[in-house]
Amino acid sequence: MEQQGSQAPTERMPVYRKEKAGVNGRTEGPLLAREEQQLVEGLLAGNEDAVRALYARFARPIFTLGLRLLGSSEAAEELTQDVFLTAWRKAARFDATRGRLSTWLMTIAHNLAVDRLRRETGVTRPTLVLVDEVPEVASAGDEDPLLERDAAVRALQALSDAERTLLVRAYFGGLTAREIAQADGIPLGTVKTRLRTALIKVRRANQDKDRL
Amino acid sequence: MNCVAVRDQLPELAVGVLSPREQVALERHLEWCAGCRKEAAELGQAAATFAFALAPAPLPAGLEDRVVADVGRAAARPRTGRRTRTAIAAVIAAAIAIASLGWGAVMAGRAQRFAERAAQAEQAKSQALDQFQRVLDTLPFQARADETHLGQLAPTPAIQRGGGAVLQLVSPTRLDFVVVIVNGLPSDPSLAPYRVTLKDARGRVLQGGTIAKLDADGGGQAFRQFRNTDLTGFTTVLVRDASGRLVLKGTVDQTTGA
Numbered sequence: 181m182e183q184q185g186s187q188a189p190t191e192r193m194p195v196y197r198k199e200k201a202g203v204n205g206r207t208e209g210p211l212l213a214r215e216e217q218q219l220v221e222g223l224l225a226g227n228e229d230a231v232r233a234l235y236a237r238f239a240r241p242i243f244t245l246g247l248r249l250l251g252s253s254e255a256a257e258e259l260t261q262d263v264f265l266t267a268w269r270k271a272a273r274f275d276a277t278r279g280r281l282s283t284w285l286m287t288i289a290h291n292l293a294v295d296r297l298r299r300e301t302g303v304t305r306p307t308l309v310l311v312d313e314v315p316e317v318a319s320a321g322d323e324d325p326l327l328e329r330d331a332a333v334r335a336l337q338a339l340s341d342a343e344r345t346l347l348v349r350a351y352f353g354g355l356t357a358r359e360i361a362q363a364d365g366i367p368l369g370t371v372k373t374r375l376r377t378a379l380i381k382v383r384r385a386n387q388d389k390d391r392l
Numbered sequence: 393m394n395c396v397a398v399r400d401q402l403p404e405l406a407v408g409v410l411s412p413r414e415q416v417a418l419e420r421h422l423e424w425c426a427g428c429r430k431e432a433a434e435l436g437q438a439a440a441t442f443a444f445a446l447a448p449a450p451l452p453a454g455l456e457d458r459v460v461a462d463v464g465r466a467a468a469r470p471r472t473g474r475r476t477r478t479a480i481a482a483v484i485a486a487a488i489a490i491a492s493l494g495w496g497a498v499m500a501g502r503a504q505r506f507a508e509r510a511a512q513a514e515q516a517k518s519q520a521l522d523q524f525q526r527v528l529d530t531l532p533f534q535a536r537a538d539e540t541h542l543g544q545l546a547p548t549p550a551i552q553r554g555g556g557a558v559l560q561l562v563s564p565t566r567l568d569f570v571v572v573i574v575n576g577l578p579s580d581p582s583l584a585p586y587r588v589t590l591k592d593a594r595g596r597v598l599q600g601g602t603i604a605k606l607d608a609d610g611g612g613q614a615f616r617q618f619r620n621t622d623l624t625g626f627t628t629v630l631v632r633d634a635s636g637r638l639v640l641k642g643t644v645d646q647t648t649g650a
Contacts, residue, residue, distance in 0.1 A: 223463065224467075225467065226463055226464050226466070226467020226468065228460055228464065231459065231460050231463045231464075232456065232460060235456050235459055235460070239451055239455065239456065239459070240448045240449070240451055241443055241444050241446070241448065242443075243449060243451055243452075243455070244443075244446045244447070244448050244449045245443040245446065247449050248446060253452060256449075257452055257455055260455060260459065261455075261458060261459055261462055264459045264462065264463055265462050265463065265466060268463050268466055268467065269466075272619075272620040273620070273622060278429070278433060279433040279436070279437065280437060282437075282440060282444070283433070283436050283437040283440045286440035286443045286444070287408075287436055287440060289443070290408045290439075290440075290443065291408060294408050329444050329445065329448065331444070332441045332442070332443075332444035332445040333445050335438075335441050335445075336441065336442070336445050347407065347439070347442060348442070350404070350407040350409055351407040351408065351439055351442050351443075352442070354408075354409055355409065356404060356409045356410075357403075357404055357409075372400060372403060372404075375403040375404070375407070376402075376403045376435075379403055379406060379407075379435045379438040379439060380435075380438070382438035382439075382441050383434050383435065383437060383438040386437060386438065386441060
């Protein structure tokens with residue numbers, strides 16, 4: 181067994197150590213499910229390299245989402261800290277074979293932001309601070325483009341303007357399908373179908389690529 | 393909920409606009425339904441794409457070190473954490489106080505007529521709810537209403553006496569726990585210890601604690617905190633005596649908060 185363990189030390193090295201050593205870059209390159217699981221196990225153990233590797237990859241989109249949803253840098257900063265702490269608490273439940281790390285973290289971030297807005301406004305549905313702005317469909321030229329963002333922007337190109345607007349109203353605007361249906365004067369079933377169709381289009385566009 | 397109803401709501405779950413109650417109901421289904429869970433994961437991934445597509449904002453200086461320090465501090469503590477253990481201690485203390493209040497005495501099978509018994513059971517239920525609310529008020533953190541769930545335990549035909557109440561905390565941010573309070577059970581020492589088990593729709597079973605012995609009113613309490621297990625879906629609560637005979641049974645309503 182010991183011999184087996186020493187056969188391929190590079191392959192068995194946790195991804196966050198490789199990243200620290202510059203083998204895989206700090207923020208770039210796709211992660212395999214096994215590597216995502218390693219990162220989360222490192223987080224669970226409180227390994228500083230693992231936390232920094234996760235931060236390098238995901239803090240920016242988490243902070244950006246918080247900024248857009250909560251409306252202030254202070255709130256977004258608190259949200260970012262809460263997301264990493266919540267991820268640590270839930271780390272034992274993460275299963276890379278069931279879903280991707282990026283989705284898991286962004287879902288935590290979105291849920292925490294919505295919870296916060298619900299607490300602060302005392303309503304059951306969030307009143308999100310946002311958004312007259314649709315995420316960009318294609319904009320090269322960011323100084324430090326993250327692979328995740330590139331892939332996301334490309335995936336959104338699969339949507340029509342109407343579909344993109346619909347998803348933005350729900351995801352960033354916090355509008356339920358029923359509220360959108362009432363506002364637009366169309367049947368609830370139609371809104372649900374369009375929402376589903378739009379998400380499936382994004383999903384298919386994502387599937388055309390490797391893991392983010 | 394069946395798969396058709398669940399899938400109808402999955403897009404709204406993915407974009408995070410369901411109410412907490414709707415979300416809990418869906419997540420209960422996703423616990424055991426692999427097909428819906430797969431679809432939920434895929435739609436969630438698609439929704440998260442929007443967050444990644446935002447033009448990135450610059451990160452504040454020092455935030456990385458604060459995140460690292462937060463996680464380092466949390467991981468350095470025992471996994472249960474002082475705060476959570478304190479909370480549990482408060483629950484236990486409150487549970488013991490409740491047991492001494494004697495609300496369960498009305499459930500002890502003293503009433504002879506069915507109507508009277510039913511009325512008293514209703515009264516006991518109302519008292520149990522009030523007293524569990526007091527438990528929640530003693531917690532050193534604000535337990536969210538949609539994370540705390542209650543249930544009642546009724547006697548089985550095998551025993552025909554006694555009753556109880558169940559409190560569960562099912563939280564994404566705190567360790568889940570269950571507290572079970574019983575009263576009016578036979579105080580014959582040979583029947584103890586009583587064991588509590590929790591079951592979900594797939595038949596998975598969790599140990600929910602042990603009641604080592606009963607007081608003179610046939611009352612006692614059990615509690616258990618779950619380090620790595622999510623109690624979502626574990627809504628059936630069973631209490632068995634030392635011989636394995638089922639004495640109390642009930643269901644926790646996880647679709648509504650306490």
